[in-house]
Amino acid sequence: MNLRFHWMLPKGGEVHVDTRQTPQAAARYRIQSTNNTSPASRPDMEGWIHFSQQAEKAGIESVLISFSRYEPDPIMVSCALGRATTKLKFIAAYRSGLIQPTTLVQQVNTLSALIQGRVALNIVAGSSMAEQRGFGDYLSHDDRYARAEEFLAVCHSFWRAEGEVNFDGKYYRVEQGKLHTPFLAPDRTAPEVYVSGHSEAAERLACAQGTCLLRVADNPDKLQPLVSRIRQHGVEVCLRMCVLCRSTREEAVRVVESLLPEHDVPNQERSIAIKDDSQMYREASAVTHRENNWLTPFLWTGLVPYHGPVWTTLLGTPADIKQALLEYKAIGVTQFIMSGWPEFEEVDIFGREVLPLVREAERRQEKNPA
């Protein structure tokens, strides 16, 4: 099967429709997107449609729409953007615990019928305690996973559509639940469910209730045992990373290093990482103390201490990046969600320079299986 490539939906105001944007400006925009004056808080249909068309052209399958208190609601955004596109799919991030599972299913099913089934879910158990409490959620990290497990169990019973739904759990109770609006898609009766997180609880949740574990990229050797375990459960693995592709490795390195902050002072992001109780952020902080930020010759974590694990970057020439992606494929990874600085230019480069090389290699592999 061919590798599947998804991209991050740019934040509101991030896409420049008429002018080119520098990687530095794009990175700065994203860092400042949590400021309360940032246009990232507003839907940006013009920029998003511009990006979506580029992504479709580049051969990107889906866009991931992130969820936070700083941004518009991903389910509504998927609806608006889905009505304005024809091919692109939407992976809407949502946190369990903010909505009754019956209601989420009713929303997702309605959405599927409105945009030809082009919706998947990225279920996140939670974020920082502070942000969760602002949404009315006071559970601790492990309890949030236990709740997410029940949440998805209820959702799946609705999607199985085998009659009324009854569930009596610790966090959710549903009696004779039924919804008449089904999940409608050409080839599915339920959405794909990406479960993200680095903890064991996340891994268990992905295996029990997900179709795919979503995590940040790491060294293939390190990921290999995890990927095997997950694949044995019939669950896929999708890696999140930034990508920076240039015609020479030197240029790619120069650009990515230009994104490092000028002064190495504890910034806002670091303080967020300390307060956060997510495993992903704790691992990221540990990376800070490593001498070497290169996890492989192509995978760089130099920006992670400042901006979090999702700034882990795959960089190099088109051939380098193709090789790295195929190494992940060799250990069983099937999907990627990428991001670039700026998203628009990088998805264009990826579609023109990298993807044809990957597809060509996949065709050769299919003809001559190792």
Next chain:
Amino acid sequence: MSLRFHWMFPKGGEVAMKTAQETSRVLTTRSMSPAALPDMKGWVRFAHVAEEAGIESVLLSFSRYEPDTFLVACAVGQATRKLKFIAAYRAGLMQPATFVQQINTLSALIGGRIALNIVAGSSPAEQRGYGDFLEHDERYARAEEFLAVCHAFWRNDGEVDFNGKYCRVAGGKLHTAFLAPHRTAPEVYVSGHSEQAQQLALTRGSCWLRLIDTPEKLRPLVTGFRERGVEVCLRLCVACRPTREEALGAALALLPADDIDRQERGIVSRSDSQTLRQALATADEVGWLNHYLWAGLVPYYGSSSITLVGTPEELAETFLDYEKIGVTQFIISGWPKLDEMVIFGREVLPLIRNAERH
């Protein structure tokens, strides 16, 4: 101020249906009903006709038998320019912060053309299917807290902290604001006839939504609401024809076959809604509330089918009678769905607007 007229949004498939009987609630709740699926073609057509007819908003109903109202408002809102959407939603199905984030996002996507009809709940059976096990009175107490938190977010004057019996929020903030040309929060219609519903409308709503009744009976209630700065909006059906005889004929033709009668009463008896019980009692006892108001359809099509029957002149005059007692808004439905709205826009509305100018 001019009277504001809204219309009931048709369920999926209804725009193409010819008779009222096809659209009865019993048929809607069958699992194979087209009401379960979004009907963009029919809805966009209806929405354009509504805009043309001078209708301000459409009310989207919420139930387990239909698509989600926010998503429908989002999709149809993108295909229209002027029409507003009153999305019915039940408190207790999501955290208020999440609810506000969805509504605010929606407002920004469709030019602020979104209002809420907050319903505390439906039948206990349907609520339990949504994971809600509270009793009628407690549902109202929760709805009160729910709206208090929503309003705290919409006031946008710093972080939201709330410590209630049903809702708790600490340091809440949302960057996506409610965006509309003249508002910083959506209009909130609170519906229900119970004492609790009225209280909720007074404390947390911008408008009380209830069934139509005679002006005499409504007057003291309406005065009470208007004195506290809350509007009153009446739900009704209309059957308007050039002569009274034709209008009566059109109304009587809506009566369904006997088997639907029995099933509909089954639905009614399982509900704990006061609105429905009161309306049904009215229908059984009198049928005609006055010369123009007919409750004969209530046992078959639910409490919201009390029908104003008459000529354009009679209807215009009746609406103006309600304006005199302080009612400011109406949510109307009629059969056939499209035709009745076209008649209203063409025959009745110009008479009202003309009278309002003088």
